[in-house]
Every structure is written in structure tokens, then in C-alpha cells.
Amino acid sequence: MSTKEEYDCIVIGAGVQGSFTAYQLAKNNQKTLLLEQFVLPHTRGSSHGQTRIIRKAYEQDFYTHMMEECYELWAQLEREASVKLYRQTGLLVMGPENSQSYQLFKSTLQRNKVPMVTLTRDNFSQHIPHVNLAEGDGAVVDITAGILYADRALKTVQGQFQKLGGIIRDKEKVMDIKPGPIVTVSSSAGVYQAKSVVITAGPWANKLLTHTDLQLPLEVVKINVCYWKEKVPGSYNVKQRFPCFLLTEGEESKEHIYGLPSNEYPGLVKICYHMGSKTDPDQRDKQTDRSDIDILQRYISRCLPGLLPEPAVVESCMYTLTPDRHFVLDHHPSYSNIVIGAGFSGHGFKFGPIIGKLLCELSLGQVPSYDLSPFRIRRFQAKTKSAL
Ligand SMILES: Cc1cc2nc3c(=O)[nH]c(=O)nc-3n(C[C@H](O)[C@H](O)[C@H](O)COP(=O)(O)OP(=O)(O)OC[C@H]3O[C@@H](n4cnc5c(N)ncnc54)[C@H](O)[C@@H]3O)c2cc1C
Ligand SMILES: O=C(O)[C@@H]1CCCCN1
Structure with a gap:
């Protein structure tokens, strides 16, 4: 039997949220594997296309607050990689x-x-x-609002992750997740183990969560x-x-x-x-x-x-x-070393850098930088059901 590759963390799904999470984990010296079911880049999920809106204008203060730091993180990535990702338009x-x-x-x-x-x-x-x-x-x-160059941003953050030693395996669909103190992840091409797993599978979130006995109201x-x-x-x-x-x-x-x-x-x-x-x-x-x-x-x-x-x-x-259009950023209710980023409800791209930071903090067991109560799974209560 082949030996299983071991990582500190495995991130499943290389859209904007998984890519920024993997990048943050690598920045925190975590040996990280980013798995993606399709050949990158692809147009089958939610993060493709040339442009997205970035803005501080929101109906809720908590999004506006998160965007304050998020603009700085976008600018930091632009400097680090010497690329232009943001154009101010209002x-x-x-x-x-x-x-x-x-x-x-x-x-x-x-x-x-x-x-x-x-x-x-x-x-x-x-x-x-x-x-x-x-x-x-x-x-x-x-x-303060403007355009983010989305495809370019994705390529940039994935490139920076690799420069930090991170590994991306595309065309590898995750087929199974076995929870435990060490999580085992089986893909179409290999079996891997890690101390923690982050699921950022976009529209496929519930399909993956079935393996962990959880379904979210997505x-x-x-x-x-x-x-x-x-x-x-x-x-x-x-x-x-x-x-x-x-x-x-x-x-x-x-x-x-x-x-x-x-x-x-x-x-x-x-x-x-x-x-x-x-x-x-x-x-x-x-x-x-x-x-x-x-x-x-x-x-x-x-x-x-x-x-x-x-x-x-x-x-x-x-x-x-999600029913309230707010994100899901939380630990799995039964397995604390499985972290979920899902339900970005059509407005998550601009938050990529801060979501990466928050999901990284959750997976390292740190206190998150922001109050995550609007994003907790327990807000759904009766709507969260066992997958089995
Ligand atoms: C038309 C449109 C306009 C938008 N406009 C804006 C905007 O102006 N501003 C803004 O901030 N946001 C906007 N958004 C929202 C934003 O683009 C999304 O919130 C964001 O892209 C979600 O990213 P994600 O990483 O969660 O999902 P995705 O990009 O879908 O990434 C999930 C990845 O997981 C992979 N995956 C799934 N299952 C598996 C598996 N089993 N094994 C391996 N890999 C797997 C998928 O292939 C995919 O690549 C818009 C979205 C759309 C569709
Ligand atoms: O996130 C945004 O900024 C855009 C515009 C408004 C609707 C959702 N998508």
C-alpha cells in the first residue's frame, strides 16, 4: 500500500476563498495542500471572470468593518506580487x-x-x-469602491501560495473525508492526511459535507x-x-x-x-x-x-x-479540526483576503480577528440536518 502524504492542513477547493486560505496557512508556516477538482484555471464555479465589485457600502456595519482591513490586504498582495488587482471607480x-x-x-x-x-x-x-x-x-x-480583477487575483494568490512552498493539485476531486484527530482525505488521485481540513467547495459544499454527516441550508x-x-x-x-x-x-x-x-x-x-x-x-x-x-x-x-x-x-x-445571505465561517459542529467556509451568497469575492485570514485562524485554533457570530452554523438551528 502506498504511504499517505501528510500535511498540517488540506484545503479543499481552489476558488477565491480556498486559495486565500491556503495562502494564509502557508504564510503561517503550515505545510498546506490545496486540492481542486478541475484543471486550473476553470469557469465552472463562482470565482471566474475578469471583474468583481469591491465596496464598503453595505447594509450591515460588520461587513463595512471587515472591508476596512480587507482593502489593506488586497493592497499588500498587489505590492507583494507587483500586480494591479484593484481599480477605483466608486x-x-x-x-x-x-x-x-x-x-x-x-x-x-x-x-x-x-x-x-x-x-x-x-x-x-x-x-x-x-x-x-x-x-x-x-x-x-x-x-472607495471599484473593480477587482478577479481572474488575475486568483492566479496571483495561487502563485504566491506556491512561492511560499504550498502545493496545489488540480484535476483531483475529493471523493471522501474521514474525520478524526488526523483527517484522511481521499481524492481521485491519492490519499492524504492532515491535522486540519478546510472545506471551501463553493456550490459543491453540501456534496462534500455529506462525508462529514452535515448538510447546511444552502x-x-x-x-x-x-x-x-x-x-x-x-x-x-x-x-x-x-x-x-x-x-x-x-x-x-x-x-x-x-x-x-x-x-x-x-x-x-x-x-x-x-x-x-x-x-x-x-x-x-x-x-x-x-x-x-x-x-x-x-x-x-x-x-x-x-x-x-x-x-x-x-x-x-x-x-x-444561505437563507439570510450571510456567509458560513465556522468549525464543523462535530469535528473542530474541520473548518467550513461556504454560502458566500454572491458577494464574497471582495472579502477573499479576510476570509482566508479568518479560516486560517479557525483552523489553527486561534481566536478569530472578528466577531463571527453572524457567520456561525448554529444560527440555522433546525435547518442544519444530519446528512445520514
Ligand atoms: C455573477 C457573479 C457576480 C459576482 N459579483 C461579485 C462582486 O461583484 N463582488 C463580490 O465580492 N463577489 C461577487 N460574487 C461572489 C463571489 O464571486 C463568490 O462569493 C466567490 O467567488 C465564492 O468563492 P468560493 O471559493 O466560495 O467558491 P468557488 O469559486 O466555486 O470555489 C470552490 C472550488 O471548490 C472546488 N471543488 C468543489 N468540490 C470539490 C471536490 N470534491 N474536490 C476538489 N475541489 C472541489 C470547485 O471546483 C471550485 O473551484 C459574484 C458571483 C457571481 C457568480
Ligand atoms: O458583491 C457585490 O458587490 C455585488 C454587487 C451587488 C450584488 C452582489 N454582488
């Missing part, structure tokens, strides 16, 4: 002035003294051309990532200082609509609906519902007159949603 938040959601965004920015600008109906079009502010809507700009949805063509090329371009934007829940739509300036595909603006239809992550492309695109078309026709209201490109991505 984030325009629009929503019904009298709605709870819009007011929460605005007050969180104010309370936390985040650099911001409040736009009035009179000066709105002077600052934000080619956008119609809906009747009754207010508008504020989170100046729902996987497919997101249609839509790009819309500018009628006049350049009008919504990042170089013209067009910002990222987010529409809070209101009459316009039940969920956020959000967009990023044209950048990665010349002449095309990425605008998506913050919800999709249920899917099995292994059957993603069988989900063909396009009702979200209808909602986007209506909004674009009404409020973004410089875009053709027909998507020019539609790509796919997945969200793994």
Missing part, C-alpha cells in the same frame, strides 16, 4: 429614498465615515451621464452574467469614470440590479440581476431560465438609454445562498 447606490434598504446603505456609509458623495436630482446627470434616476430614488456614491443558483452593448462606444467606459452601480431592492426589482463600467470587453457593460434559478452545480448549463434577463431589459430600457436593451454576451456563474 459605487453609485440608487434606491427609493424612503426604503429601508437604501437608507441602511446610506447610514452605514455615514456612520462609518466612508468617503461618500450624496447626489441630488439636480446634479445627478451632471455627475452620472446616460443614467435616468428613477422617480423617488436617491443616489449616493461610495468613493441553495445554489445559476446567474446569467449579461453584457450590454453601448450605442455610442465609450459612454459607460471605466476611462470615462463611469462607476460601478447597485440598485437596492425596490419597485424596480425585488433583488439588486448591479453593473460595472465597460472595461473587459470593449463597448460592453456588465449588468446582472442578483438572483437566479436553482441548479445542480454539475448540471449548471441545463438551467436555462432567463426571467432575470427580462427584468434587466425592462430596467435598461427605462434607465440606461445609451445601451441596447438586448444582451450581447451571456456567461454563467453560480451563487451559493
Whole structure:
């Protein structure tokens, strides 16, 4: 029988969260193995694509607080690897002035003294051309917000992890996890042992957790990532200082609509609906519902007159949603040396560096740097069930 390779920690899943966790563990001198089921890089999970929004504008203070340090960690990685991962654009938040959601965004920015600008109906079009502010809507700009170059970020953090001596094995699907004081992980290509394991499997989290007798209340949805063509090329371009934007829940739509300036595909603006239809992550492309695109078309026709209201490109991505849309960052309830990072609910990318730090702290048995009560598994209570 072949000998089992031994590690301090094995991280399962090389998306943004697993890659940053592995990097933090290696920085803490842990002999770390990062396992990924697909050949890297791939487009089958949640972390692919050129861009993501980074922002401090949130409805809850705890996210804004975490982002303070997180911006520094992104900048640190940029310096360490001599790459540019962040571009400041600002984030325009629009929503019904009298709605709870819009007011929460605005007050969180104010309370936390985040650099911001409040736009009035009179000066709105002077600052934000080619956008119609809906009747009754207010508008504020989170100046600190911008774009993260997602694919580049993933490649960078994985590269830094390897430079620190970390090992990545891609095209190795984890097939079994045997909990114990030493955890045994069997993949399609080998058997490994480690003092601790971190599960960051994105949409596949529950499939992996079955091996540990746990199921979380997670729902996987497919997101249609839509790009819309500018009628006049350049009008919504990042170089013209067009910002990222987010529409809070209101009459316009039940969920956020959000967009990023044209950048990665010349002449095309990425605008998506913050919800999709249920899917099995292994059957993603069988989900063909396009009702979200209808909602986007209506909004674009009404409020973004410089875009053709027909998507020019539609790509796919997945969200793994928790019932309250907050993350899961916790120890396994039965096995303290198995740590879980899951349920990033479509807004986890920007937090990658801080999530890596927190999951590393949990796996080393340290006191986490932030209050993790919003992210604990026990909040689900009755919804957490035994897998067997
Ligand atoms: C369209 C879209 C737009 C978004 N926009 C933003 C945004 O603007 N800002 C923001 O902050 N966030 C955004 N997000 C959310 C963010 O991208 C996700 O929260 C984040 O990428 C989740 O990362 P993850 O590492 O948990 O999952 P994933 O990236 O899916 O990584 C999990 C990995 O685990 C691997 N894996 C699973 N099972 C196994 C196994 N058995 N063995 C080995 N490997 C396995 C998978 O192959 C995968 O690579 C967006 C997401 C989408 C889809
Ligand atoms: O995390 C974000 O910033 C984006 C925009 C808003 C909806 C979720 N995804």
C-alpha cells in the first residue's frame, strides 16, 4: 500500500476563498495542500471572470468593518506580487429614498465615515451621464469602491501560495473525508492526511459535507452574467469614470440590479440581476431560465438609454445562498479540526483576503480577528440536518 502524504492542513477547493486560505496557512508556516477538482484555471464555479465589485457600502456595519482591513490586504498582495488587482471607480447606490434598504446603505456609509458623495436630482446627470434616476430614488456614491480583477487575483494568490512552498493539485476531486484527530482525505488521485481540513467547495459544499454527516441550508443558483452593448462606444467606459452601480431592492426589482463600467470587453457593460434559478452545480448549463434577463431589459430600457436593451454576451456563474445571505465561517459542529467556509451568497469575492485570514485562524485554533457570530452554523438551528 502506498504511504499517505501528510500535511498540517488540506484545503479543499481552489476558488477565491480556498486559495486565500491556503495562502494564509502557508504564510503561517503550515505545510498546506490545496486540492481542486478541475484543471486550473476553470469557469465552472463562482470565482471566474475578469471583474468583481469591491465596496464598503453595505447594509450591515460588520461587513463595512471587515472591508476596512480587507482593502489593506488586497493592497499588500498587489505590492507583494507587483500586480494591479484593484481599480477605483466608486459605487453609485440608487434606491427609493424612503426604503429601508437604501437608507441602511446610506447610514452605514455615514456612520462609518466612508468617503461618500450624496447626489441630488439636480446634479445627478451632471455627475452620472446616460443614467435616468428613477422617480423617488436617491443616489449616493461610495468613493472607495471599484473593480477587482478577479481572474488575475486568483492566479496571483495561487502563485504566491506556491512561492511560499504550498502545493496545489488540480484535476483531483475529493471523493471522501474521514474525520478524526488526523483527517484522511481521499481524492481521485491519492490519499492524504492532515491535522486540519478546510472545506471551501463553493456550490459543491453540501456534496462534500455529506462525508462529514452535515448538510447546511444552502441553495445554489445559476446567474446569467449579461453584457450590454453601448450605442455610442465609450459612454459607460471605466476611462470615462463611469462607476460601478447597485440598485437596492425596490419597485424596480425585488433583488439588486448591479453593473460595472465597460472595461473587459470593449463597448460592453456588465449588468446582472442578483438572483437566479436553482441548479445542480454539475448540471449548471441545463438551467436555462432567463426571467432575470427580462427584468434587466425592462430596467435598461427605462434607465440606461445609451445601451441596447438586448444582451450581447451571456456567461454563467453560480451563487451559493444561505437563507439570510450571510456567509458560513465556522468549525464543523462535530469535528473542530474541520473548518467550513461556504454560502458566500454572491458577494464574497471582495472579502477573499479576510476570509482566508479568518479560516486560517479557525483552523489553527486561534481566536478569530472578528466577531463571527453572524457567520456561525448554529444560527440555522433546525435547518442544519444530519446528512445520514
Ligand atoms: C455573477 C457573479 C457576480 C459576482 N459579483 C461579485 C462582486 O461583484 N463582488 C463580490 O465580492 N463577489 C461577487 N460574487 C461572489 C463571489 O464571486 C463568490 O462569493 C466567490 O467567488 C465564492 O468563492 P468560493 O471559493 O466560495 O467558491 P468557488 O469559486 O466555486 O470555489 C470552490 C472550488 O471548490 C472546488 N471543488 C468543489 N468540490 C470539490 C471536490 N470534491 N474536490 C476538489 N475541489 C472541489 C470547485 O471546483 C471550485 O473551484 C459574484 C458571483 C457571481 C457568480
Ligand atoms: O458583491 C457585490 O458587490 C455585488 C454587487 C451587488 C450584488 C452582489 N454582488
